Amino acid sequence: MIEILTINKRSIKLHTQLFINGEWTDPKQGKKFDIEDPSTGKNLVARKAFKTWSKTDARERAKILFRLADLMEQHGDDLIAIECADTGKTFKSCTAIDLPASVATIRYYAGWADKIHGTTVNTPGMMAYTRREPIGVCGQITPWNFPLLMFCWKIGPALATGNVVVIKTAESTPLSALKMAELIKEAGFPPGVFNLVSGFGKTAGAAIAKHMDIDKVAFTGSTVTGREILKAAATSNLKKVTLELGGKSPNIIFDDADVEQAVKWSSFGINLHMGQVCHAGSRIYVQEGIYDKFLKAFTAEMKSRTVGDQWSGSDQGPQNSKMQHDKILSLIASGREEGATVHLGGNKIEKDGGYYIEPTIFTDVRPEFKIMREEIFGPVVSIAKFKTEEEVLEWANDTDYGLAGGCFTKDYARAVRVSEALRAGTVWVNMFNFLTGILPFGGYKQSGIGRECGEAVLQNYLETKSVYWNM
Numbered sequence: 054m055i056e057i058l059t060i061n062k063r064s065i066k067l068h069t070q071l072f073i074n075g076e077w078t079d080p081k082q083g084k085k086f087d088i089e090d091p092s093t094g095k096n097l098v099a100r101k102a103f104k105t106w107s108k109t110d111a112r113e114r115a116k117i118l119f120r121l122a123d124l125m126e127q128h129g130d131d132l133i134a135i136e137c138a139d140t141g142k143t144f145k146s147c148t149a150i151d152l153p154a155s156v157a158t159i160r161y162y163a164g165w166a167d168k169i170h171g172t173t174v175n176t177p178g179m180m181a182y183t184r185r186e187p188i189g190v191c192g193q194i195t196p197w198n199f200p201l202l203m204f205c206w207k208i209g210p211a212l213a214t215g216n217v218v219v220i221k222t223a224e225s226t227p228l229s230a231l232k233m234a235e236l237i238k239e240a241g242f243p244p245g246v247f248n249l250v251s252g253f254g255k256t257a258g259a260a261i262a263k264h265m266d267i268d269k270v271a272f273t274g275s276t277v278t279g280r281e282i283l284k285a286a287a288t289s290n291l292k293k294v295t296l297e298l299g300g301k302s303p304n305i306i307f308d309d310a311d312v313e314q315a316v317k318w319s320s321f322g323i324n325l326h327m328g329q330v331c332h333a334g335s336r337i338y339v340q341e342g343i344y345d346k347f348l349k350a351f352t353a354e355m356k357s358r359t360v361g362d363q364w365s366g367s368d369q370g371p372q373n374s375k376m377q378h379d380k381i382l383s384l385i386a387s388g389r390e391e392g393a394t395v396h397l398g399g400n401k402i403e404k405d406g407g408y409y410i411e412p413t414i415f416t417d418v419r420p421e422f423k424i425m426r427e428e429i430f431g432p433v434v435s436i437a438k439f440k441t442e443e444e445v446l447e448w449a450n451d452t453d454y455g456l457a458g459g460c461f462t463k464d465y466a467r468a469v470r471v472s473e474a475l476r477a478g479t480v481w482v483n484m485f486n487f488l489t490g491i492l493p494f495g496g497y498k499q500s501g502i503g504r505e506c507g508e509a510v511l512q513n514y515l516e517t518k519s520v521y522w523n524m
């Protein structure tokens with residue numbers, strides 16, 4: 054079924070079905086796609102495709118991935134329009150970040166396809182070497198906050214290394230992946246190598262997690278769901294699991310920081326995509342000597358942010374859904390009830406029926422408050438005052454999460470000490486929320502298992518085989 058979507062005055066044709074074995078398939082016509090039947094797994098089209106894709110010359114795999122990246126650029130305007138309409142992302146942010154980062158991801162892994170190799174070891178009288186082989190059929194489950202980018206983070210390394218994928222997008226944001234499926238077909242991936250399911254988590258997502266003929270699951274989403282996936286994998290076929298989960302990242306501003314830079318990056322740290330970012334800097338700790346100065350400048354920056362729809366050129370768009378909007382408001386209410394001070398904002402914004410929230414700053418917070426412990430996923434930040442480095446590091450690490458963190462200081466020795474002390478997978482010094490996709494990304498503690506991005510993610514998609522050969 055092809056639907057014509059009118060988005061921001063663009064008319065975009067989009068298939069709105071499942072993409073299985075190289076064809077658009079409508080489940081309502083009784084075509085039951087295999088991943089919904091976890092008990093058999095025998096007809097999984099992806100399994101057949103794996104036999105040939107895993108043996109396809111790596112340079113050919115690279116060529117098709119490079120072609121996909123080119124097609125993404127050619128259809129960039131449609132991808133941006135779809136992504137903004139589906140998520141509420143601002144047009145300027147999606148144009149500057151989501152699309153270019155997604156294209157770069159596909160190109161980066163296209164470049165890796167023909168550079169996968171094992172090692173030989175000098176062993177007298179025998180040949181001893183390793184081979185690195187694709188794992189097989191990979192189930193991939195993505196969240197709603199960065200649908201296009203997370204899609205590319207997932208399929209890029211999997212397809213480059215010779216695996217085949219069955220990917221399930223988040224129920225509230227399936228559209229950019231549907232557009233990508235069209236481009237994937239056009240790029241020339243053989244049928245069955247890429248399969249897309251736009252289903253619900255508890256049905257399609259859970260079916261992937263417990264499927265007996267899926268060899269690996271790569272999940273990005275909440276810690277609660279990550280736990281379910283791990284359980285399902287453990288009680289089915291012990292498929293390999295990698296998890297990219299939530300965060301509650303600390304951002305530490307020391308007395309000697311450049312205040313202008315600290316304000317600029319801390320604002321980006323909490324406001325990127327309306328705070329709906331797993332590594333958002335949602336806990337800001339400011340040293341006492343600079344506290345008043347920072348708070349004044351940061352408040353002015355938060356106040357200056359314009360709020361409006363995705364297309365209006367505003368700094369901040371709507372939250373992704375009514376559910377998220379209401380969840381943010383209830384966490385703001387909990388902050389008030391527990392005794393924090395609403396220094397700025399704290400309310401919804403009534404505007405065209407959209408899901409807008411005022412940029413919000415809490416002060417007088419305590420470590421045990423919900424707003425200091427739980428992901429808010431909104432433009433809501435808590436600011437606390439600290440005295441010593443030792444004290445702030447203890448507070449910063451007092452969290453179940455460990456995705457990211459950062460500090461602002463001109464003292465290099467202190468920057469090194471803080472980078473080492475933070476129990477988090479990514480640390481920023483004098484910046485925040487900046488990723489290239491080339492360094493590994495992932496979480497300590499309950500923020501995940503394994504790493505995405507860079508060379509590091511390749512090992513998630515490869516088995517290593519040791520071969521001993523008596524000559």
Ligand code: NAD
Nearest residue numbers: 195196197222223254258259274275278297298299300331
């Ligand atoms: P979510 O866990 O509710 O959903 C994520 C995906 O899992 C969706 O596709 C959903 O349909 C699916 N799902 C839900 N229940 C399932 C089940 N029982 N079995 C299998 N799949 C199931 O998360 P969300 O609300 O979509 O995304 C926001 C969360 O994602 C936040 O916690 C955020 O921190 C996290 N996130 C993490 C990263 C990272 O790289 N660490 C990146 C983006 C988002």
